[in-house]
Amino acid sequence: MxxxxxxxxxxxxxxxxxxxxxxxxxxxxxxxxxxxxxxxxxxxxxxxxxxxxxxxxxxxxxxxxxxxxxxxxxxxxxxxxxxxxxxxxxxxxxxRLSDQLLLNIISYLDLEDIARLSQTSRRFAKLCVSDQLWEQIVQSACDTITPDMRALAEDIGWKRMFFTNKLQLQRQLRKRKQKHENQTQKNQA
Incomplete structure (x- = not known):
């Protein structure tokens, strides 16, 4: 070894x-x-x-x-x-494992275990709050991720998106869509 x-x-x-x-x-x-x-x-x-x-x-x-x-x-x-x-x-x-491999392993843990792992070292604390990890977790929890959901997640962060309830997510997606439509109409005028 x-x-x-x-x-x-x-x-x-x-x-x-x-x-x-x-x-x-x-x-x-x-x-x-x-x-x-x-x-x-x-x-x-x-x-x-x-x-x-x-x-x-x-x-x-x-x-x-x-x-x-x-x-x-x-x-x-x-x-x-x-x-x-x-x-x-x-x-x-x-x-000595790469961050990418550790993120893949961490994504299979329960939320409580991720919280505990984040307290063990600075490296794990950084990995446990990273957008890469939470993107993997959201993808495994959701059937499909629409482009609007992906854009919202990139704005607010994947972790926040995961912990936001469905009604709040739908409201934020509608607001984002309306804002995008308003900007498109202004640009065309």
Whole structure:
């Protein structure tokens, strides 16, 4: 299963805590953890400082507490925990799926489950409110979608359209149709 993984499992860049302007990069590959830093300073003693790099195998990284502390200071403990999981072979394959595939899967969930899923991560929150998802849900719930319904959904959003009752939808469709007819008559005059 690990062969399905890309060469680079994780990469993040960042700047040191103020007033530092130092630049950092953390790269986790299938076999190594690479931590790079660049000193950026106006002080004369640091102007000639060359960029630094620490490379460790996954096993060595898990035992290198100094490198772990540096990473935690720059990127935080959440990132350090994530890197630990990668080094221990605990991969989150769900996070690696494409948005389109995840949207397809989510469209089969119950509404309550979609609401719960949206609370699990920023990525899922974004996917669970996306028009692409709600368009799929509306299409599976409706027998046919007329061009007027599609135009209205593009104006108000597919999610709002899904939760609007039928009477309100019919009223909005009539208003939209009348507005379109009035504009057509004005253009012809």
């Amino acid at each position: 690990a062969s399905w993984l890309p060469v680079t499992l994780f990469e993040i860049v960042g700047q040191g805590q103020a007033p530092s302007k130092d630049y950092y990069q953390l790269l986790v590959t299938r076999s190594q953890v690479i931590f790079r830093w660049w000193k950026i300073s106006l002080r004369s003693e640091y102007r000639t400082a060359k960029p630094g790099e620490a490379k460790e195998t996954h096993v060595d990284f898990l035992e290198n507490s100094q490198l772990q502390i540096q990473i935690a200071l720059v990127f935080g403990t959440r990132i350090l925990d994530y890197v630990f999981n990668l080094c221990e072979g605990k991969f989150d394959f769900l996070e």
